[in-house]
Every structure is written in structure tokens, then in C-alpha cells.
Amino acid sequence: MPGTPDLPVVRTIAELRQTVSGWKRQGFTVGFVPTMGALHEGHLALVREAGERADRVVASVFVNPAQFAAHEDLGTYPRQEARDAELLAGAGCDLMYAPEVAEMYRPGATTTVSVGAPAEGLEGKCRPHMFGGVALVVAKLLNQVQPDTAVFGEKDFQQLIVIRRLVRDLDIPVEIVGSPTIRDGHGLALSSRNAYLSEAELTVARRLNGVLAEAGARIASGAAIEEVAAEAVEALLGAGFSHVDYVAVRRADDMGVFEGGAVDAPARILAAAWLGKTRLIDNLAI
Amino acid sequence: MPGTPDLPVVRTIAELRQTVSGWKRQGFTVGFVPTMGALHEGHLALVREAGERADRVVASVFVNPAQFAAHEDLGTYPRQEARDAELLAGAGCDLMYAPEVAEMYRPGATTTVSVGAPAEGLEGKCRPHMFGGVALVVAKLLNQVQPDTAVFGEKDFQQLIVIRRLVRDLDIPVEIVGSPTIRDGHGLALSSRNAYLSEAELTVARRLNGVLAEAGARIASGAAIEEVAAEAVEALLGAGFSHVDYVAVRRADDMGVFEGGAVDAPARILAAAWLGKTRLIDNLAI
Missing domain, CATH: 3.40.50.620 (HUPs)
Structure with missing residues (x-):
């Protein structure tokens, strides 16, 4: 510079x-x-x-x-x-x-x-x-x-x-x-830990935000939270993530659980998933 | 005023x-x-x-x-x-x-x-x-x-x-x-809880600081902490206190215990004792 x-x-x-x-x-x-x-x-x-x-x-x-x-x-x-x-x-x-x-x-x-x-x-x-x-x-x-x-x-x-x-x-x-989160051209949230990723892992990592966006859209349309979250975990594993710690939907103001199974207040979908030894997190507004 | x-x-x-x-x-x-x-x-x-x-x-x-x-x-x-x-x-x-x-x-x-x-x-x-x-x-x-x-x-x-x-x-x-603690003419530490005391209890309460001062002086002269503290408890009960929560000697800077049984750093003697339903505390430098 x-x-x-x-x-x-x-x-x-x-x-x-x-x-x-x-x-x-x-x-x-x-x-x-x-x-x-x-x-x-x-x-x-x-x-x-x-x-x-x-x-x-x-x-x-x-x-x-x-x-x-x-x-x-x-x-x-x-x-x-x-x-x-x-x-x-x-x-x-x-x-x-x-x-x-x-x-x-x-x-x-x-x-x-x-x-x-x-x-x-x-x-x-x-x-x-x-x-x-x-x-x-x-x-x-x-x-x-x-x-x-x-x-x-x-x-x-x-x-x-x-x-x-x-x-x-x-x-x-x-x-x-x-x-707001800054993302690369493929939607991957920038993170210091992205430096740990191989080229092949990077390709998988770039699927995380898309899976969350799709799951969030379905929940916004009224689909049941637990069902959609479980399917998103499967989608991440199918995309090549080695392990998924969680995909979850929480109240955006206090991280509280939606007891009724549907969102009735501002919500966030959040995930943490592993690629080998690297743990990535991301989240989106619903 | x-x-x-x-x-x-x-x-x-x-x-x-x-x-x-x-x-x-x-x-x-x-x-x-x-x-x-x-x-x-x-x-x-x-x-x-x-x-x-x-x-x-x-x-x-x-x-x-x-x-x-x-x-x-x-x-x-x-x-x-x-x-x-x-x-x-x-x-x-x-x-x-x-x-x-x-x-x-x-x-x-x-x-x-x-x-x-x-x-x-x-x-x-x-x-x-x-x-x-x-x-x-x-x-x-x-x-x-x-x-x-x-x-x-x-x-x-x-x-x-x-x-x-x-x-x-x-x-x-x-x-x-x-x-520093402000005391009445008899050495009793001023406390909002003194208002709970009857005249008879007040007479007993005024013994607390004297018992601590005497115990502190003995410890400063090299007497064993545990022994002096136990005797101070007995003295308080003898003076009319109904129960003694503790008489203890601690490091003045961090409330640490003197492991050797004698004081080798700035110290404080502290006590808490009951008169009926009223709990009083006091402490002095050693």
C-alpha cells in the first residue's frame, strides 16, 4: 500500500x-x-x-x-x-x-x-x-x-x-x-480460518452459504424448522463437509429457540461445519 | 441541617x-x-x-x-x-x-x-x-x-x-x-445494622473491636493464628454474642490464608458475629 x-x-x-x-x-x-x-x-x-x-x-x-x-x-x-x-x-x-x-x-x-x-x-x-x-x-x-x-x-x-x-x-x-458479513464472489464468508483450506476444501466451503440461504427461504415460507435444519445438515455432508456441528434457527435478538417450530419473530439461521481440521461458521437473516 | x-x-x-x-x-x-x-x-x-x-x-x-x-x-x-x-x-x-x-x-x-x-x-x-x-x-x-x-x-x-x-x-x-472505619466512642464500627440492636445488645456489640484488637496484637507478637482465633471466638461468646460466624486472619492485599500459621505480610483480622437476629462484622489491621 x-x-x-x-x-x-x-x-x-x-x-x-x-x-x-x-x-x-x-x-x-x-x-x-x-x-x-x-x-x-x-x-x-x-x-x-x-x-x-x-x-x-x-x-x-x-x-x-x-x-x-x-x-x-x-x-x-x-x-x-x-x-x-x-x-x-x-x-x-x-x-x-x-x-x-x-x-x-x-x-x-x-x-x-x-x-x-x-x-x-x-x-x-x-x-x-x-x-x-x-x-x-x-x-x-x-x-x-x-x-x-x-x-x-x-x-x-x-x-x-x-x-x-x-x-x-x-x-x-x-x-x-x-x-454485515463480507463474502467472496461465491458467497463464502471471509474468515481468517479460510487460510487453512486447500483448493478442494475451498470449493466445498463455498456451498455453505447457499445451503443456508435455501434452508432459510424454506423456513420463511413456513416449513418446519427441525425438518429443514436436518435436511440442511444432510446437504452439507453431501456437499463434502466432513462433520456438521449444527444447523439451527434462533431469534435474532437473543438467540432464543422458537418453541413452536416456526419463526414468529426476526430470525437467523446459523451453522458450524468442519472441513478436515478446519471449522467454519456462517449465518444469514431469515 | x-x-x-x-x-x-x-x-x-x-x-x-x-x-x-x-x-x-x-x-x-x-x-x-x-x-x-x-x-x-x-x-x-x-x-x-x-x-x-x-x-x-x-x-x-x-x-x-x-x-x-x-x-x-x-x-x-x-x-x-x-x-x-x-x-x-x-x-x-x-x-x-x-x-x-x-x-x-x-x-x-x-x-x-x-x-x-x-x-x-x-x-x-x-x-x-x-x-x-x-x-x-x-x-x-x-x-x-x-x-x-x-x-x-x-x-x-x-x-x-x-x-x-x-x-x-x-x-x-x-x-x-x-x-478507614468510623467508630463510636466505644470503638463500635458504625453500621446501618446497628439500628437493629437493643441497648443490652449494643453493650455487647461494643466488645467486638476490643476482642479483635487484643487478638491482633497477640498474633503480631508471634502467637499462632489458629489458636488465637479460636480463643477470640470463645471471648466473643463469653461477652454475650449469640453465635460467631468466624474470626480469621487474612492477607490484607488479597484475602489469602497464611499457610504457615503466622503472619509474614500485611494482615487483617476479621470477624462476623451475631447478636440475636443481627449480624455484625468488623476488622482491624494487624
């Missing part, structure tokens, strides 16, 4: 707060995009969204160990900080906050945060560590940055709902904005 | 933030004292301490149902809001924040906060609901008020340590100040 000026990078809460409070003294509003790095167009869309809503934008790059289980891909999760900084600068970010693990989790820390019901099914069931780790690190990051607005991707839809609940229940003074 | 101007009272987060953000725009710092009302000189000392450290002082009056168990004294906890407002004004408070329960706990709230180890023994063992309720409401209050400084009494010493840990672990941007 020739001509992009170097992005300032801070690694401590003290430096971060110094910059942000300087902005606030000048009357600037602050937008925030938390990431785990390995940035792609999806993240950059969040940064641009933050830039439209606030005068200054902070992006964090922190691979949060608290949201990975021991068997998961913490060690191999892609890291490319120099490139991330370049991409962020190009998208209009003003400051990259890239703390070390020891800055985020100081010795003797014991506090945990649980968001309860919205975090309990789907991803919360498949990855029991995750939302506790997400809630803790997001509460910390929001308190560290103190932004006016924070932007999260709808790609991790349940996570977005969990964070909205966290912020509402703890009265954290920030506006949470959900931003 | 003749001549004291009426204290402004707000009951919603929106009104509270409007006032506080107005002060911040003028460059004023903000001190905060959370209370459950039924104010006495102990609370007023916290308000004065906040006034010495900040340009404007907010006190909240909120009897937090989340920190009472079903069998505890939520229903009978003393309430005297008009008098509280008068006392706060006289101590230099600038704003009373007295939210209704429905403003603090909105329908559908599910988030919980646990501070872990420092909240686990002593009060946390005797009153298992309490510190979860305290951590949640204090996190919410700090996010609602957004003070620069918040002052808590050493009277509830374990609570002070729990709140320090909460604020550190969640990176809440506030300085927590602990303020």
Missing part, C-alpha cells in the same frame, strides 16, 4: 489511554474494532464502518488465549502483525493496539464474566471456553479503550448478541454496531 | 450521565460513593473523602436485592431517603443517584460477574449470594457514573478487596480508595 503512512502501534494500556484521552480532550469521538489479527476484507469493512461513525478509530490485534480450548488452534492461529498494520492504515485506522498476553492478563487475575442464556447454545455448546473468554476480553478491551462506538461483524452473529447483552447488562457506556 | 440547599436527585442512568458528562465537559473530576442508604457518619466520611479527591461527588443510594439471600434482611433493611439526601448535602455531595430496582436490573438481564478467590472465604462463605451481587452492581454503578475515583469503607474490608480485584481484572478506569 504505497504512500500509506506508518500506523502508530501501542502495546500497553497506559500508552493506549494517553492517545485516546488526548483525542477526547480535542473533542473527537472514538470508534473501536477488536480483532485477532490475520486481517481480511471483512475486518477492514468494520474499520471503515467505525471511521464513518467516529472521528478516530482504534483497532486491537490480540489473539485471546482465554477463548481457545487446549485442543483448539491457538498455537497455529495465523499471525501477521506488520501486514495487519499496513491493512489497518489503508482502511483509515488511526491507532493499532497490540498488547502482549501479559499486559492483558496480569498475574493473580481471578475475575470471570458469564453472559448466561445467549451464550449457552450453538457456539457456546460446541466451544464451552469461548464466550467466557470473549466476554472477559471484550469487557476489558472496552474499558481499556473507552470508545464511543465499537463495531463487530455479523459473521460471528452469536458473539455479537453476547456482546450486546454484556454491554447492556453491565451498562458499559458504548454503542455496539453490528456490521 | 438548616441552610443546606436541596440535593439534586436523579433516578435514571440517562439523567445521571447527563449531569456527570456536563461536569466532565467543564473539566471537573468526579468522585463516587456507592451506598445502600440508611446513612451514618461512616458513609459521610466516605463522601468527604471523595470531596477531597474530586471536584464533584455523586453518592448512590440503592438497596441492592442481588446481594441479599431470600432469608436475609432485604425487606427490613432501613430506608430513609429524605434524611439521607439531607445528610449527603451536608457532607458536600453534589448529586444523589437513587435508581429504582427496575432501572438497575432490566428485564432479560442474564450477565453475572464472579471475582473468584478473594470472594470465596469469610463473607463469601457465610453469604454465598453476596459478592456476586456486589461485583455485578458495582461494575454497573461504575459504568453508569464513570467516576475518576470511588471511595469504599474499610468496614467491609473483604468487599473492598473484592472491588479492587474486580476493577483491576476488568480494567475499569477508576481509582478505588479505601477509607
